[in-house]
Amino acid sequence: MVRAVYSHGGKRTSRLVLGPGIGRDTAVVRLGKRLVVLTADPVTGATKHIGEHSVHINANDIAATGAKPVWYMCTLLLPPGTREKTLARIMSGIDRASRSLGVTIAGGHTEVTRGLDRPLIAGFMIGEIEGRVLSSANMRIGDWILMTKTAGIEGTAILASEYSERLRRIKRETVRKAQSFAKHISIVEEAMSISKIAGVHALHDPTEGGVLNGLWELAEASGLGIEVWADRIPVATETSKICSELHLDPLKLMSSGCLLAAVAPDSVGRVMNALRNREVMVSEVGRVTPRKKGRFLLKEGKKLNLVAVPQDELYRLY
Numbered sequence: 173m174v175r176a177v178y179s180h181g182g183k184r185t186s187r188l189v190l191g192p193g194i195g196r197d198t199a200v201v202r203l204g205k206r207l208v209v210l211t212a213d214p215v216t217g218a219t220k221h222i223g224e225h226s227v228h229i230n231a232n233d234i235a236a237t238g239a240k241p242v243w244y245m246c247t248l249l250l251p252p253g254t255r256e257k258t259l260a261r262i263m264s265g266i267d268r269a270s271r272s273l274g275v276t277i278a279g280g281h282t283e284v285t286r287g288l289d290r291p292l293i294a295g296f297m298i299g300e301i302e303g304r305v306l307s308s309a310n311m312r313i314g315d316w317i318l319m320t321k322t323a324g325i326e327g328t329a330i331l332a333s334e335y336s337e338r339l340r341r342i343k344r345e346t347v348r349k350a351q352s353f354a355k356h357i358s359i360v361e362e363a364m365s366i367s368k369i370a371g372v373h374a375l376h377d378p379t380e381g382g383v384l385n386g387l388w389e390l391a392e393a394s395g396l397g398i399e400v401w402a403d404r405i406p407v408a409t410e411t412s413k414i415c416s417e418l419h420l421d422p423l424k425l426m427s428s429g430c431l432l433a434a435v436a437p438d439s440v441g442r443v444m445n446a447l448r449n450r451e452v453m454v455s456e457v458g459r460v461t462p463r464k465k466g467r468f469l470l471k472e473g474k475k476l477n478l479v480a481v482p483q484d485e486l487y488r489l490y
Contacts, residue, residue: 194392197233209239209299218330219290223265228358230297232377235360238306238367239299246280246295251288310374311394311434317458318433322408323383324422325429327486329353350410357429362452371439376432381481382424397461402471420485
């Protein structure tokens with residue numbers, strides 16, 4: 173990845189404030205006296221609600237820098253024979269999600285593309301920021317790692333919607349509730365609510381590879397060590413039951429909907445109170461250490477190495 177991607181950056185410019193890197197989901201550029209945040213993210217693992225998902229996952233990346241999501245565009249690729257109502261349903265989802273976040277749809281591109289068996293959408297979003305820029309590279313030794321909500325939120329919603337026929341041994345009520353997790357994949361409000369608190373050093377929206385990959389990305393971006401307490405990472409009952417049925421690891425399952433925050437020890441209480449006042453569940457799941465102490469996971473009394481997750485659990489079912 174480093175050799176094949178990050179070594180090709182085009183023309184160099186001092187206007188690029190924050191460029192590409194592992195664990196960095198956004199870029200920050202200077203336009204005149206203002207800073208804007210850019211991000212691009214596709215939806216490839218789902219066929220339902222892809223319009224909503226596209227808006228939310230891109231807005232999440234913007235908000236994790238402390239910026240406000242403002243402008244959205246996308247490229248929408250459709251298989252031959254796609255009916256108009258399918259396109260209208262996707263666009264309606266984009267519209268609803270954008271309105272809920274106060275985001276304007278600025279444009280995009282739509283085409284029918286041979287070789288596809290499902291619609292694919294690649295979103296692009298711009299955010300505006302005032303004040304400091306939060307980066308996943310800004311963790312500091314001694315920071316506590318906080319996590320909101322539960323692991324595998326987005327992946328649970330996709331599994332319950334796309335693979336319901338494989339979940340016949342699970343109660344229909346459980347599957348229906350898991351499908352409703354799609355309504356909870358935005359972290360914009362919680363990220364914005366804590367981004368200005370002194371002592372919040374880094375925010376990260378874990379997506380592919382789940383919470384464990386998100387934690388590894390934070391450590392890699394910052395060049396630091398990390399100690400993760402796996403038994404403290406909350407997993408919803410619905411996620412646990414579905415993952416157990418499909419033999420998947422919920423901690424490695426696509427996790428848009430939860431937010432990771434690296435926070436100075438004396439600010440942890442303020443951050444947790446701010447989140448709980450918004451009725452957002454928050455847990456302490458780790459701490460940042462010097463790089464020489466390594467990156468590891470404490471799970472059921474065992475000490476395991478924390479490494480990059482090569483493939484999200486969702487894609488094991490393809």
